[in-house]
């Protein structure tokens with residue numbers, strides 16, 4: 001795979017800087033020459049224009065991110081045992097969660113942030129749900145599966161490689177069982193002592209939004225006695241925590257009927273008072289505009305929208321959508337009310353979301369204080385040399 005027979009990729013003059021600074025992506029425009037004919041995902045050696053060794057990586061000529069860098073130490077050959085040890089190390093870094101009796105589901109491998117580009121592995125109770133998002137990760141599938149199996153002995157390993165970004169790598173979408181038993185259609189996981197039914201094969205992402213685990217718990221401590229509007233509720237995570245924390249009522253809004261049904265089932269599963277929950281199948285923008293007109297007010301509004309922007313081309317439109325939705329949320333809040341507002345768009349920075357909140361407060365004509373800043377949890381680490389890994393941000397705000 002690597003070593004002396006590996007293909008050499010020689011960079012253009014001055015383009016070695018990002019590799020030296022340990023950024024894991026190398027764009028095709030930085031490459032001067034490819035010495036050989038590597039197959040998609042093949043491990044290569046990266047050399048600077050003077051032919052000094054820089055790093056090992058894997059190559060895909062189809063992708064604009066032509067190389068994902070794997071290893072900067074020339075003596076550490078990238079072979080099967082290299083992958084096995086990186087996988088073991090990533091799992092080992094989740095020790096705190098592994099010892100948490102109240103949570104059995106969390107992310108074990110967060111791709112580039114865990115030095116395993118293109119690979120996502122989520123643990124859902126006794127099953128694993130995986131994504132192989134690059135040709136390099138895809139080519140190593142047998143090695144990765146056998147390493148996961150040996151280390152964790154899951155009942156089954158499922159593949160959810162149906163994310164759009166696979167097409168940028170020239171890979172087809174894939175959804176199916178890799179090894180062991182198929183997970184039941186709906187099966188139970190636990191997260192901070194709350195039980196959820198999840199659907200690995202058909203749910204969003206790998207089955208559940210694991211990245212909001214700690215933020216959902218935080219809401220539990222804010223909720224006692226409040227009337228809460230949970231926008232983009234999906235399977236009810238925030239509302240279930242709010243009811244657990246003693247909320248007076250929760251209104252769950254989502255455009256997906258299936259998600260709302262699952263949310264209702266999850267509220268029942270946790271033995272929470274169903275009569276305190278109202279389910280609304282609607283576009284959130286429409287719902288908020290109507291609510292603002294009707295004069296109905298809440299003590300807390302949670303906004304956890306899907307990604308509004310996937311590339312720089314969509315940034316301006318996305319920021320205006322964040323501004324609008326937060327403005328309407330502020331309009332339906334009582335004085336002293338709480339706005340909890342997230343963005344999971346990687347290209348929308350925490351600062352940009354704050355600016356959108358500022359304009360929302362001006363347009364809603366309400367003074368607003370930020371009382372907490374939120375981000376992604378410890379199993380979705382942000383790698384300093386890879387700022388793209390910081391994607392989830394949120395603010396808890398108080399309307400004065």
Ligand code: SAH
Pocket residue numbers: 209212216232233234235236237238253254255256259282283284285304305306
């Ligand atoms: N808060 C959830 C995750 C939200 S994911 C949790 O903690 O698990 C985003 C949700 O928004 C999805 O359920 C999707 O169905 C819904 N959605 C996307 N666009 C929408 C829109 N315009 N109006 C209402 N719901 C929408």
